[in-house]
Amino acid sequence: MKVADVVEFLKQLAVESNAEDFDNVGLLVGDSQSMISGVLITLDCLEEVVDEAIQKQCNMIVTFHPIIFSGMKSITGQSYVERAVIKAIKNDIAIYAIHTNLDIAKEGVNFEICKRLQIHESRPLIPKARSIKKLQTYIPKTHFLQVQQSLFKAGAGKIGKYKNCSFRVEGVGTFLPTENSNPYIGQINVLEETSEMMLSVIFEDYKQSALLKALKSSHPYEEIAYEIYALENQNQDLGMGRIGELEKHLPEDEFLSFLKEKLPTSCIRHTKLKNKLVKKVAVLGGAGSFAIKNAILAGADAFVTADIKYHEFFQAESKILIADVGHYESEQFTKNLLHKYLSENLNNIIIIISEINTNPVYYYCK
Template sequence: MLIQDVINAIEEIAPLAYAEDFDNVGLLIGDKNEKVTGVLVSLDTLEAVVDEAIEKNYNLIVSFHPIIFSGLKKLTGKNYVERVALKAIKNNIAIYAPHTALDNSFVGVNAKICDVLGLQNKQVLIPQKNTIKKLTTFVPTESVAKVREAIFNAGGGSIGNYDQCSFNIQGTGTFRGNENSNPVIGEKGKIQFEEETQIGITYAKHLESKILKALFNSHPYEEVAYEITTLENTNQHIGIGMIGELENAQNPIDFLKFVKERMQTGCVRHSELTDKKIKKVAVLGGSGAFAIPNAIMAGADIYITGDVKYHDFYKAENKIIIADIGHYETEQYTKNLLVEYLTKKFTNFAVVLSVCNTNPVKYL
């Protein structure tokens, strides 16, 4: 197996097309065509993590956070980022980071938090915009089934719990080829009237190259007529944060104690408690103060995230409880998610959880 095979597997659940614009995701160090000797999974890539990979003779680190976030102008080892990069390169160790691509995945970071807390009826808190595309193409009637099936097989036509979705309109197309054309139907220089079907199919934006390849390979015409539009429709399977429900409502103190125990945090900072029982819970791994208004609008009783500043707690305004359990603590189970997923995908090499605790925050 090659490093690229592991990358392909990760990007099945966390396509890089859905990473935030500010992020630096993907293969950051290494050769994607190297054979995999083992995969070490960590939340961050520190020198100790690279040392662990060296000791285990693993040549791929899958780190949730990217070790290289902004541009590097020098590699002299003056800080931990440069030292990690140098050590990884010297020891032929690749580093891959999914970060916000996995944040925005329906089965990613926030889904894992929901699972740990036992939340049901999960929904995306802030759906990402412009993730749904629509392909419209025009196909001679006798080739419609072939073209439509090829696009379906490439992943087009899936809407929520349904697949093979399309809309088809019968009509008459016209075309005339010039002297350099090689028409499949009709003759060059003569206008051709052809019974055609207009096919409309939606697809996820990260599939665009596969969809177009399927269209071109299956369509009989020398020149394929098609249109692509970006839809405003809300995609409830791509986006940041999640909201779910507890099976049984709990009073705030009991639930906060439950969160502290399940999320293994040394401290829970929270806004003033409300009198309302906790039933609807919003979560966002990492730094999530920006989504407090979204959690309130979604009707959540409590919002669990990290890195909440002093003045952000005022935004609760007795409408919601804001609970800051720590950046690392909200994301820590992402490592387990990746190990479990990759272990099921690959059985011919080891996928191991790093023993290094990379949390820079300590509690007395």
């Protein structure tokens, strides 16, 4: 198995094009055609992690946070980033980053947090904007089912918990084949009228290339008429953060104890307790202050996230319990998520979770 093969499986979990514009995901270091000896999974690809990969004979590292985040004008070993990259290159170790695209994935970082906190029926807190499109095309009745099934197979027609969703209308199409055309129906320079079906399906934007390929390979016409529209529909699968209900409703102090146990941390920073019952919980791994208002508008009793600044705690306005569990602590089980996913799909290579604690933050709790 090659590095490229592992990359393809990771793309199925979290599409690279779904990453935020500021992010830097994908294969950052290494040759995609190199044969895999083992995969090491980490939250941060530090120099110590590269050493661990060498020691455990893993020539591919899958990291959550990209080690190369912005442009580098030189690689001289003057920073922790440069030292990690140099060591990886010297030892033929590939580095693949899967970050905000995994944050928003249906079964990504925030889904894993919900699972750990026993939050049921979770949905995106901030659905990905303008990520749903509609394809409308026109098909001769003789080939309608062939084209429809081809589009479904390519991923069109999924709405929430339903699949193979479409709409069709019967009508009459007209066209006049000109010189040098090769019409499936009709004759050169003769106006043709034929019974056609208009088919409409929706799809997630990253599937557009696959859908157009399926349309062209299954449709009999030389020139295919179709339109694609960007929709305002909310994406029911993809989005930043998630929100749902606790399996067991808890008083605020008990919820914080529960949170401290399930997302192991030595302390939790939080807003003032209001003696309310915590039922609905919003979560957003990593820095999530931008979503405080979204959690309040969604009716959450508590918002679990990290990196909340002093003045940002005031945004709770006694409407919600904000619990800052720490950046590393909120994302710590991402390694387990990736290990489980790759282990279930790749059974002929070694996949290891890094034992290095890469959390740069320590707490003095004595």
